[in-house]
Amino acid sequence: MATAPLIAHLAHPDGDPEGVAALQAAFRGINPGYDVVSHRACRALAATQASRVVFVVTGGAVVDVGAGSSPVEVGDVILMRAGERWQADADVNLVAFTVPEPLPDELPTFLRPDHDPLLTDTPGGCADEADAYRRIVLTWLRDVGPYTFRALNAHRVRMWDSFSHYHPPEGGFDELYLVQEIRPGAHVIVSTRREEIERPESVTAESVNGLLQRLEPEPGDLVMIPRGVIHRGVGGVLAHVITVPGFKPGFEIGVDHHLRSINERLGLPADERLPFQQTASDAPLVK
Numbered sequence: 001m002a003t004a005p006l007i008a009h010l011a012h013p014d015g016d017p018e019g020v021a022a023l024q025a026a027f028r029g030i031n032p033g034y035d036v037v038s039h040r041a042c043r044a045l046a047a048t049q050a051s052r053v054v055f056v057v058t059g060g061a062v063v064d065v066g067a068g069s070s071p072v073e074v075g076d077v078i079l080m081r082a083g084e085r086w087q088a089d090a091d092v093n094l095v096a097f098t099v100p101e102p103l104p105d106e107l108p109t110f111l112r113p114d115h116d117p118l119l120t121d122t123p124g125g126c127a128d129e130a131d132a133y134r135r136i137v138l139t140w141l142r143d144v145g146p147y148t149f150r151a152l153n154a155h156r157v158r159m160w161d162s163f164s165h166y167h168p169p170e171g172g173f174d175e176l177y178l179v180q181e182i183r184p185g186a187h188v189i190v191s192t193r194r195e196e197i198e199r200p201e202s203v204t205a206e207s208v209n210g211l212l213q214r215l216e217p218e219p220g221d222l223v224m225i226p227r228g229v230i231h232r233g234v235g236g237v238l239a240h241v242i243t244v245p246g247f248k249p250g251f252e253i254g255v256d257h258h259l260r261s262i263n264e265r266l267g268l269p270a271d272e273r274l275p276f277q278q279t280a281s282d283a284p285l286v287k
Contacts, residue, residue, distance in 0.1 A: 003192060003226060003228065003229070004192050004226070004229065005190050005215065005223060005224060005225050005226070005229060005231075006019070006022055006023045006026055006223070006224045007019060007023070007215070007217060007221050007222070007223050007224075008020040008022075008023040008024075008038065008221065008222045008224075009218065009220065009221055010038050010040075010057045010058075010093060010095060010220045010221065010222055011057060011058050011093065011218070011219060011220020011221070012220070015038060015040050020038050023036070023222065023224050024036055024037070026224065026226070027174070027224060027244075030174060030226065030227075031174065031244050031245075032100075033099075033100030034097065034098060034099060034100060034244060035097070035098040036095065036096070036097050036098075036222075037095070037096050037098070038057075038093075038094070038095050038222075039093070039094040039095070039096060040093050041091040041092075041093065042086070042088065042091065042092050042093065042094050043061075043087070043088045043089075043090070043091060043092075044085070044086060044087055044088070045080070045085060045086035045094075045096070046085060047082075047083045047084055047085045048082065048083075048098070049082050049083075050082055050098045050099070050100070051079070051080065051081050051082055051098070051099050051101065051102050051103045052079075052080040052096045052097060052098050052099070053077060053078075053079060053080075053096070053097045053099060053103075053138070053152050053154070054077065054078040054079075054080055054086070054094050054095070054096045054097075055076075055077055055078075055094065055095050055096075055097075055154075055178050055240055055242075056072050056073060056074050056075065056076050056077075056078075056092060056093075056094060057074070057092075057093040057094060057095055057178065057220050057222075058074060058092070058093040058219075058220055059073075059074075059090065059091060059092040059093055060072060060073040060074070060090070060092065061088035061089050061090035061091070061092045062088065062089045062090075063078065063086060063087065063088045063089075063092075063110075064086075064087045064088075065078060065080055065084055065085070065086055065087075065109050065110075066080075066081065066084040066085075066109060068108075068109040068110065070109070070110040070112070072088075072092070072110065072112075074180050075112070075113055075114055075156055075180060075240070076110065076111065076112045076113070077110075077111040077112075077113075077137050077138070077154060077240075078109060078110055078111070079103050079107055079108070079109050079110075079111065080096075080109075081102065081103050082102065093220070095178065095222060097152055097242070097244070099151040099152050100151060101149075101150070101151040103149065104148075104149065107147055107149065108147070111137050111138070111147065113135040113137055113156045114135075118146045118147075119135045119136070119137060119145070119146070120135065121133060121134055121135060122134055122135070122136055122144070122145070124287075125155075125157070125162075125252070125287060126157060126159050126162030126163070126232075126233055126241065127157045127158060127159055127160065127162065129160065129161075132157070132158070132160075133156075133157065133158040133238075134155060134156075134157040134158075135155060135156045135157070136155040137154045137155055137156060137240075138152060138153050138154045138155075138246075139153055139155075139246075139247070140153055140246045140247050140248065140249070141249070149246065150245065150246040151244075151245055151246060152242065152243070152244050152245070152246060153242070153243045153246040153247045154240050154241065154242045154243075155240070155241050156180075156238075156239070156240050156241075157238070157239065157241055158181075158236060158237065158238045159232075159233025159234065159236070159237045159238075159239070160233075160234070160235065160236055161234060161277055162232050162233045162234070162277065163232065163254050163256055163277040163279075163280035163285065164189065164230055164231070164232040164254065164255050164256045164259060164276055164277060164280070165230065165231070165232070165252045165253055165254045165255060165285075165287070166194055166227070166228055166229060166230045166231070166252075166253055166255065167227045167228070167251050167252065167253070168227065168228070168251060168253060169227050169228040171248070171251065172227040172228070172248070172251045173227060173243045173244060173245050173246070173247065173248060173251065174224065174225065174226050174227050174243070174244050175224075175225045175227075175231070175241060175242070175243050176222060176223060176224050176225065176241075176242040176243075176244070177217070177221075177222070177223040177225070177233070177237070177239040177240070177241060177242075178221075178222050178239055178240040178242060179217045179218065179219055179220065179221045179222075179223065179237065179238070179239045180219055180220075180238045180239055180240065181219055181236075181237075181238035182216075182217065182218065182219060182236070182237060182238070183235055183236025183237075183238075184235075184236075185235045185236075186216075186233075186234065186235035186236040186237045187214050187215060187216050187217075187234055187235055187237070188214075188215040188216075188217060188223065188231060188232070188233050188234070188237060189212050189213070189214055189215075189230075189231065189232045189234060189275060190212070190213050190215060190225065190229055190230060190231045190232075191211060191212045191213065191229070191230040191231075192229055192230075193210075193211055194228060194229070194230050194255070196211065197211065197230065197255050197258050197259065197262070198255065198258055200258045200259075200261040200262045200265065201265070203262050203265075203266070204266075205266055205268075208262065208266060208268070208272075208274070211262075211274060212230075212259075212274055212275070217237070223239075230255055232275075232277070234275070249287070250286060250287075252286065252287040253286055254280050254284065254285030254286065254287070256276040256277045256278075256280040256281040256285070257280070257281050257282065257283060257284055257285070259274045259275075259276035259281070260276050260281040262274055263276075
């Protein structure tokens with residue numbers, strides 16, 4: 001089982017075959033019945049016997065899927081049901097998730113968060129600012145968004161100052177960031193040392209070094225954050241946040257109060273303090 005973040009550089013000139021293979025193997029191992037496949041310079045996708053949720057990595061085209069046709073671009077999601085083919089008028093780089101459940105008939109084939117009037121900004125989760133860009137494309141709960149599907153959820157969000165959290169190893173879900181834009185200085189903070197952070201009294205001045213790691217993804221990267229790994233987006237990371245299985249309310253466990261406690265107990269100077277979200281640090285937080 002994967003215990004550390006993995007990155008596949010889908011937009012690199014060679015498509016990062018080693019990174020894709022490592023992420024794919026880890027994803028399959030954790031999520032039986034699912035798959036993730038990178039399709040480069042794609043104009044045609046053959047039909048399969050399973051449903052697929054397809055994300056545009058780079059490029060744009062007019063696409064025919066089943067009986068429908070639509071322009072697609074970065075940020076769009078395409079739902080391909082069993083037996084459906086993809087035909088495009090230009091090359092597009094894609095990442096496709098095979099899901100073990102059929103897609104409901106009532107869901108549209110083309111989900112376009114910047115063009116669908118039903119997909120409006122909904123502050124919350126990892127972007128709770130009043131003016132947050134956060135559009136919930138596929139959701140677990142009907143009262144959260146118009147398009148529900150529990151095998152995979154996705155929302156497109158710009159993360160400026162998300163709270164530090166993890167999803168429980170038991171009963172939780174894996175999270176993947178399909179990165180689409182990075183503002184200068186934007187990054188993702190992660191940690192595989194969750195058990196230490198949740199026991200702040202055990203952290204010493206010697207062991208605090210390396211407790212958190214900083215990732216600096218690029219547009220087109222697919223970042224897999226296995227359940228149990230602490231993570232936080234900072235500084236303007238625009239990504240499709242994909243959860244497999246779908247997002248479960250009550251399974252985002254905050255740790256900012258622990259990070260703050262470590263800083264205060266050790267009296268760390270400003271340049272050595274562990275970064276945390278201030279508003280989430282006053283008390284335990286579960287979303």
